[in-house]
Structures are given as C-alpha cells and as structure tokens.
Ligand SMILES: Nc1nc2c(c(=O)[nH]1)N[C@H]1C(S)=C(S)[C@@H](COP(=O)(O)OP(=O)(O)OC[C@H]3O[C@@H](n4cnc5c(=O)[nH]c(N)nc54)[C@H](O)[C@@H]3O)O[C@H]1N2
Ligand SMILES: Nc1nc2c(c(=O)[nH]1)N[C@H]1C(S)=C(S)[C@@H](COP(=O)(O)OP(=O)(O)OC[C@H]3O[C@@H](n4cnc5c(=O)[nH]c(N)nc54)[C@H](O)[C@@H]3O)O[C@H]1N2
Ligand code: SF4
C-alpha cells in the first residue's frame with residue numbers, strides 16, 4: 001500500500017553524468033518507480049537521456065553497505081557498530097598524523113558525478129588531520145587542460161554549442177557522453193541547420209562523428225599532429241584575425257614563426273587525414289562567425305595531451321572566438337573547484353594553476369591542488385621517508401578507475417591505515433581496513449559543483465527522496481563524528497550558534513560572522529560547525545545542505561554583480577540569505593548567476609586582460625613532435641582505447657549490470673578488416689593482451705572502428721554481489737590492462753586511449 005506522498009512527483013536529478021539533468025520521479029516502497037525529465041530544472045528543462053531510467057539500480061543495489069566494516073587479519077570483513085568504527089578510525093588516523101605528520105595522509109575523491117556536498121564536509125576532516133595532499137578523478141583527465149587554460153586565460157571557460165556556427169569535438173563523443181546542456185537536442189539542431197557545421201576529430205566513426213560535416217578520422221594518438229596541421233593552415237593561409245588578436249591577446253609574435261613552419265602535408269599524413277579535408281576544415285573554422293570547441297578523454301587520455309589542449313585553444317583564439325555568443329565564455333561557478341581543491345575558498349582569483357607545488361615523493365606537478373592519479377602507487381610503494389602512510393577514499397573507486405588496478409590494490413594494502421567512505425562494497429572498499437557506509441544520494445541533501453552554463457548558471461540542491469538506509473549516515477554526520485571524536489569540536493563550540501540558529505537566519509548571520517572572526521577554529525571547521533548548528537534547523541533530511549549557506553555567502557561576496565542580475569542583490573548577508581533560502585526551497589534548482597560577455601573579459605586573470613597565446617613549455621613540445629614518433633611496443637600491433645562511453649556505461653555508480661537486457665554487454669569493438677584477418681565474428685571470444693594483463697572478451701565487429709584500433713567500454717567488470725550473495729562480474733575492468741607509467745610528461749594524465757595490445761584467437 002503506498003501512501004499519499006509516494007504517489008506525488010518529486011524533484012531530484014540524474015547522478016550518472018556531470019550534467020545532472022533534473023528529474024521528476026515517483027517512489028514506492030523505497031524504490032524509484034517512475035522517472036521523467038523535470039521541465040522546471042533551469043538548465044536541462046525536461047531533457048534526459050535513456051540512462052536516467054537506471055536510477056533505482058543505484059538506489060537499491062544489492063551490494064549497498066548497511067554497516068561499518070573492519071577488515072580482519074584473515075582478510076574477511078566483519079560488521080562493527082558506528083561508535084567503534086568512529087573511535088578506531090579517528091585513533092588510527094590521528095596516530096599516523098602524530099607519527100609522520102598530516103602530509104603522510106592522502107585523501108582521494110570527495111564526489112562522483114552527482115555528489116559533492118560530502119567532499120565539502122570532508123574538507124573539515126582534512127583540516128583536523130593537517131592533510132596536505134589530495135587527488136581525485138580530475139587528476140586523470142582534466143588537470144592538463146586546466147593547466148593550459150590557466151596559463152592562457154586564468155579564468156573558467158566553456159563553449160556555447162547551442163549557438164556556435166562551428167562546433168569542434170576532439171576526442172569527445174557528446175552524443176553518448178554528453179557534456180553540455182540538452183546535448184542530443186543541440187547536435188540535432190546543428191545537423192539540421194545548413195549554416196552551421198560540426199567538426200569531429202576521432203579515430204572512430206562515433207555516434208557524433210557519424211553526424212559531422214567534417215570528420216577528421218585520425219589514427220589513434222595523433223591529435224597533436226592534426227591540430228598542429230589545422231593551425232598551420234590557419235596561419236599560413238592568413239586566416240587568423242590579426243586585428244582581434246592585437247586587441248585581445250598577447251604572445252602571437254612569439255609563436256608565429258613556429259606555426260608558419262608547420263609542415264601541413266607531412267602532418268596530415270602523420271595523422272592519417274586527407275590533406276584536402278584538413279585544409280577545408282581549417283578554412284571553415286577560419287571563416288566562421290563563431291566557433292566553440294570541446295576536448296575530452298580521447299585526446300586528454302592519450303599521448304601529447306597537454307600539448308593538444310594548447311593547440312586546440314590556439315585554433316579559436318587566433319581566429320577571434322572568445323567572449324561572444326557562440327564562443328567560449330567564462331561561466332560564473334557557484335564554488336570554484338580550483339579554489340575548493342586548494343582549500344582556499346576565499347582567494348580572490350577564481351582559477352589558475354597553483355603555485356609550483358609538487359608531490360612529496362616524485363616531485364611531480366600538483367595542478368589545481370591535485371596529485372596526479374597515476375603516481376599514487378609510486379608514492380606509496382616505496383621506502384621514501386615522505387611516502388603516504390594513510391589513504392582516505394571518499395566517493396571514488398580508484399582501484400577500479402585509476403591506471404594499473406594491480407598496483408592500486410598493492411598500494412592500498414601497503415599503507416598503515418586505509419578508510420573508504422562509500423555506499424557500496426566496491427573494488428576499492430574490498431582493499432580497505434575500514435569501510436564507512438554513506439547514505440545514498442537520494443537519502444540526503446546533495447549537489448554537485450559541475451554547473452558550467454553561461455550566461456545563466458544554476459545550482460541544484462536536491463531534496464532527499466527516502467530516509468537514510470538503516471546503518472548508513474550522510475557524510476556530514478560521519479565527518480562531524482570523526483572531528484568530535486578527535487576532540488577538535490564539541491557542543492561548547494556549537495552552543496551560541498545553535499541558540500542563534502533557532503531564532504532564524506537573520507539572528508544566525510551576525511552571531512556566526514562575529515564568532516568566525518573571533519575564533520579561528522570556527523572558520524577552520526566551518527562545514528561541520530554549520531551542519532551541527534544551522535543544519536539542525538533545516539527541514540528533515542536537508543541538514544547536510546547547511547554548508548551551502550557558507551558557500552552562498554562566499555559566492556555573493558565574490559560575484560555580487562552576476563548574482564544581482566539573477567535576483568540576489570543587496571547587502572552581502574541579505575543577498576546570501578536570500579540565495580540560500582531560494583536554494584533550499586526550490587527542489588528543481590535555482591539560477592544563481594546571470595553573466596554578460598563583458599564579464600568573460602573581466603574574468604581573464606592576466607594583468608593586461610588579454611588572452612596569453614605563448615606557453616613556452618608547449619611551444620617547445622610542439623617543436624619536438626616533428627621528430628618524435630608515437631610510442632609503440634614490439635609484439636603489440638593494436639592500439640586499445642580502454643574506456644569508451646557507451647549507452648551501457650555510467651562509471652561505476654551503477655554496479656548492477658542486470659538492467660542491461662538487450663545485446664552484447666561490454667564487448668571489445670574491432671574493425672571488420674581486423675576481425676576478418678583474425679577470423680572473428682560478433683559474439684566470438686578473443687584473447688586480449690597488453691603488457692599488464694591478458695583476458696578473454698567477446699568481440700563486436702563494428703564499422704565504427706578503423707583497422708588497428710580496438711575499444712573497450714569504461715566502468716565495466718565490477719564485482720557485484722547480488723541478493724543471493726553470488727558475485728557477478730560482467731565485462732572487463734579496463735584498468736587491469738593499463739600501466740601507471742604511461743602518462744603525460746607534464747600533467748601526469750594517463751594514456752588510457754592509447755594502449756599497445758595484441759589479440760589471439762581462442763581455440
Ligand atoms: N554513457 C556514459 N556517459 C558518460 C560517462 C559514462 O560512464 N557513460 N562518463 C562521464 C565522464 S566521467 C566523462 S569524463 C565523459 C567522457 O566523455 P568522452 O571523452 O566523450 O568519452 P570517451 O568515449 O571516453 O571518449 C570519446 C572519444 O574519444 C575517441 N578517441 C579514442 N582515441 C582517440 C584519440 O587518440 N584521439 C581522439 N581525438 N579521439 C580518440 C573515442 O573513439 C571516443 O569516441 O563522459 C561522461 N559521460
Ligand atoms: N581505463 C580507463 N579508466 C577510466 C576512464 C577511462 O576512460 N578509461 N575514465 C575515467 C574517468 S573520466 C572518471 S571521471 C573516473 C570515474 O571513476 P571514479 O571517480 O572512481 O567514479 P565512479 O566510478 O563514479 O565512483 C564513484 C564512487 O562513489 C560511490 N558513491 C555513489 N554515491 C555516493 C554517495 O552518496 N556517497 C559516497 N560516499 N559514495 C558514493 C560509488 O559507489 C562509487 O564507488 O574513471 C576513470 N577511469
Ligand atoms: S546520464 Fe547525463 S545526460 Fe543522461 S539523463 Fe543523466 S545527467 Fe542527463
């Protein structure tokens with residue numbers, strides 16, 4: 001029997017990709033039973049893709065945790081109560097801190113595709129432990145791009161594909177992976193409009209490439225040559241906009257000579273693209289009124305990825321495409337991820353690379369506060385005195401998602417203590433000393449900080465659909481209890497704020513501001529302080545949204561003009577309180593910023609407010625590629641791209657693959673020519689080897705693939721324990737095949753899309 005509340009539509013969001021489309025759902029007996037797009041969501045406006053229907057497989061996965069777990073000496077996990085778990089975890093982490101310092105503790109994660117409030121509370125734990133080193137999934141995909149973008153703009157940026165005359169997708173298959181609002185609808189609009197064009201650089205005929213006007217079907221790993229050749233044409237045929245550059249950029253003089261000398265014919269051959277097509281593409285870009293570009297994993301997880309991030313930006317900055325409709329603009333973030341990862345939310349600048357921080361063991365670059373993911377095993381599996389001795393993982397599955405799963409497992413076992421905070425018994429949890437079960441994203445207030453829209457940007461704090469599953473706690477509560485156990489916060493600290501909060505936000509604000517100024521500890525642990533005080537006055541289930549009040553305050557302080565345009569003007573505390581209330585009371589999300597094109601220019605962090613076109617490290621790399629062949633490996637003639645986004649993948653958020661009912665799951669895609677050569681048909685099993693692993697996998701013969709290139713999906717091969725306790729494993733776990741040393745020279749990002757491999761027929 002369902003009650004009245006359960007028959008109503010409730011607002012929430014999809015948690016399977018960073019778009020987080022708004023959803024309206026119906027629930028029954030703890031299940032999500034009906035799912036449609038939420039027309040009231042300011043960004044998605046009712047749009048969803050087919051994956052949104054998968055939400056209940058996440059919510060009701062059979063391997064969700066319902067008790068803290070402790071690993072026994074024999075490797076078996078035993079359930080323990082929360083008091084014991086909090087006591088032991090706090091003591092062990094403090095023990096490592098006391099013996100080796102906070103810099104010997106590594107924190108990984110803080111949020112997946114749908115949840116970042118947990119990470120905000122995690123920040124208080126890091127402060128209490130004096131943690132200096134952090135990492136998360138961004139440091140295996142986007143740090144190279146952030147570094148380059150920081151050097152050129154020192155501002156945030158995102159293309160306007162809804163209006164661009166020419167949209168360029170490089171190693172990006174938005175039809176499948178999304179990445180901008182209403183993706184498929186926008187792609188269809190571009191396809192229909194004869195005045196607009198789509199350029200796709202991809203070795204595969206992806207779903208997006210199949211709709212492109214210009215598909216540059218490069219050989220895997222050759223983006224740098226392709227992009228350099230396009231740039232060569234633009235400069236050599238004088239299609240660049242010199243007047244615009246003189247006004248808005250600096251550094252062209254320093255790079256022009258190198259660009260003039262790019263051997264276009266040779267580079268077209270190097271990347272395997274017909275020279276005429278390449279030239280036509282450059283001319284199309286050079287003659288467009290507006291251009292937007294999107295680079296993603298196909299390029300970022302391959303050789304020369306930081307160089308390619310630079311070259312692709314030169315395509316549109318030398319042709320005058322920034323700060324207008326249809327081009328890249330600086331969106332206004334609700335909370336800057338770059339600042340958040342630096343642990344410095346009050347810094348004036350919104351983005352930009354950190355100041356020459358390096359990792360403790362290998363001395364590798366730390367970008368936006370993050371240790372490169374690929375070096376984590378190396379910084380643990382060593383006797384170096386500065387190695388990490390404790391590992392905290394929150395809402396991430398690095399044993400599955402980072403390069404070299406085998407070494408990640410070893411690394412987790414090598415530290416003095418490892419703690420995982422997750423909803424499920426993941427591959428990473430199975431290596432940890434302690435596993436702390438979190439309430440799901442539909443059982444607490446949650447949000448992400450991935451909104452990157454322009455001119456209007458929206459923030460969506462979701463209200464819970466269900467009570468927390470028995471035995472689980474929201475991250476806010478977990479971190480609060482840990483801090484209290486460590487003795488850094490107590491009821492005494494909360495008392496005056498609790499009293500004020502009971503009287504309302506208006507009474508709370510001045511008391512908080514006064515206390516924060518007087519007692520540094522209040523600011524240091526502000527997320528937990530807000531949760532334990534203001535949080536207690538929020539509606540049931542919304543307590544964890546308390547930290548958003550602090551963010552609203554910081555947001556208004558940093559962005560008063562764009563907030564005012566969105567309706568949140570007035571004196572600081574007044575505007576912040578208004579914004580916070582709007583966020584709490586609007587279950588479908590709130591437009592918090594309305595930016596202008598002038599803002600995009602003002603956001604540029606260079607003193608002269610000009611885009612910097614000259615990055616010496618990158619120019620040097622560009623000069624090198626002429627004489628550097630692609631890495632190859634004797635006996636491994638294929639290039640494997642491990643991690644293709646398909647309709648059946650959504651990282652490892654959904655662990656139960658039984659929703660997949662039709663067709664092959666997680667097959668290795670191979671070209672018809674290669675399949676014929678080996679004697680394979682769709683459904684046959686083949687033996688796949690890289691230098692790290694060998695396994696058997698079913699193949700799908702696919703016209704999408706070019707000869708020599710094979711492709712595996714991402715997020716598959718998880719070990720899922722079903723209702724009967726049986727462990728099901730569907731597909732291969734891609735990172736059993738990858739090697740941590742295969743990475744970018746500068747950002748340390750992995751070469752997951754470029755893995756030498758071989759195939760053998762199974763008898
Ligand atoms: N369905 C689904 N959607 C998702 C996700 C998911 O798990 N499933 N995950 C989300 C996440 S976390 C991310 S980061 C995004 C990633 O989104 P994308 O980067 O778009 O996804 P991929 O399929 O990994 O890679 C895109 C393309 O790169 C191509 N490629 C391979 N090698 C090369 C190369 O050498 N050069 C070039 N130029 N291209 C190459 C592949 O053929 C592929 O078509 O997707 C998000 N969306
Ligand atoms: N070979 C190869 N490897 C790849 C990729 C590839 O293309 N190829 N893609 C990479 C990319 S781009 C990404 S972004 C990563 C993604 O890899 P990860 O960052 O590891 O992300 P997810 O797989 O989404 O794992 C998120 C974890 O959060 C947990 N979780 C879900 N909800 C909650 C919650 O409310 N609280 C807590 N505490 N936990 C929760 C889930 O159970 C899951 O274990 O994978 C990367 N790995
Ligand atoms: S997977 Fe991404 S695009 Fe699809 S419904 Fe979910 S959030 Fe939207």
Ligand SMILES: [Mo]
Nearest residue numbers: 137138141297
């Ligand atoms: Mo990602």
